Amino acid sequence: MNWRFNICYISFFFLFSFSLLNLLLGFYFCLMKFTLFIEWEVVSLNSMNVVMTLLLDWMSLIFMGFVLFISSMVIFYSNNYMEGDPYISRFILLVLMFVLSMMFLIISPNMISILLGWDGLGLVSYLLVIYYQNFKSYSAGMLTVLSNRLGDVAFLLSIAWMLNYGSWNYIFYLYYMINDFEGIMISVLMVFAAMTKSAQIPFSSWLPAAMAAPTPVSSLVHSSTLVTAGVYLMIRFNELVVGSGLGKYLLLIGGMTMFMSGIGANYEFDLKKIIALSTLSQLGLMMSILSMGYPELAFFHLLTHALFKALLFMCAGVIIHNLGDCQDIRYMGGLISFFPLTSACFMVSNLSLCGFPFLSGFYSKDLILEMSLLSNLNLxxxxxxxxxxGLTACYTFRLIYYVMCGSFNYNVCNGISDEGWFMLKGMFAMVFMAVIGGSFLSWVLFCSPSMVCLPFFFKVLVLIVSVLGALMGYQISMSHYSSILLSLKFIFMSTFLGSMWFMPYISTRGVYIYPLNSGSFYLKSFDQGWCEYFGAQGAYSMFKSMTGFNQSYQNNFFKVYLMLFFIWLVVIMLFY
Known part of the structure; x- marks a missing residue:
């Protein structure tokens, strides 16, 4: 028990201290427009130098500060959530490896060192998804790691293409890559890699499946680490992606991801999967605004989204933990009477997700939508x-109604209460950041005064759409039985929209199961079949039989030796 407390407290203390240091340095670098390159010569042999390069600018330092802050709160929260786990130290070490991989990805301007963090995220995420060792976790982990592996292949190919420029420090070549064929190929591969890591269509099915991981891991993954790695990479490569003409394709993919996940969340009844689909919707929003050439806005929304999404998963974890690992929102209801503090945090994070005025999500989301109105968007x-x-507000208020309002649908005899003080303390820090984080970041990141001039209807359009979506979500929840009957009447459309456009079936069977089965068949037929028969094993069998045949004539057969001797004499006499 003491060891568990020690490793949690030590990890929390170091991560929290480093997060404050990084945030202060990041804000200072942002205000001073300061960038620092650090080169560490690892090996120098004759004319070959292996150099590790670190990029410390305002973006990398602030993002590192947010990742470290959220991970410190998640570890503090895990002390209570994972208290029954005998292997808590292994869990904490896996989380620390996860954070370390993200650090490599954030501060690297070099493709090779980014690959360390990129592959580290994929490997450790697999280990965390299969942490609860059952068949569902193994299936989800395999889907996660294979989806991310597709992006790793694209990343490795882009590293090979970067050799045309003589260095892997991509940050120096972005301007020169725009009109080159090699640069366009690299941008295509990087967009593909970012789509797999950030679960854009058609690679979206692994994100809800990764909910098999423990809830603290989900809080960390969906806020600031794994799924944001692709967005962060696109922020760094934004000049190349927009300049090479891939922005319009990324805009379409991001919009489709937003639309698909928003509709799917309104059909879902699993608490964690609803929040996962909301993450998918926000990732689509970040990708689409990146495609229009606003990397600072995407980064701003990335940070604010990390704050309220981590808090939302923490609140969901408290509810699931107290309800005996029940995740079905139909068994919940009226929990505001049992969890007053958790419910307050849950409402703050949900309203921030909807873009409620003056919470953190409002500042980034409202600005993104206003800039999209100001841009040359098509219909x-x-x-x-x-x-x-509107769909975001719809599924958010549907979730609030099912979880917080209505009648209590759980067991009559229960011990539900707000008694997890470690979890609550971690959540209170996140609430504080979710309330003030958006306004504070908007002051620091966009310090020069600017104004978006729009007609009055466009200016209030975001609020109108959000209010209409909220009313629609509340009405759907109130008329529960009529919505079920309507879904049964249009069963194919309901199945199509509620199952992420059949993507889990297509990706598991069409993309992973059939290729793996066919690969196994060809391996047994060719590599371990005909190739072995006519290759190494066949040659081995032939030489073995010949050697045995030869050996049988050498086992003291005197008549054979005498006959061979006479044949030899006859041959000599004939030729001489």
């Missing part, structure tokens, strides 16, 4: 943006 992208915003 389809406009519908994707604002309809998805």
């Amino acid at each position: 389809i992208s406009f519908v994707f943006y604002f309809f998805s915003t």
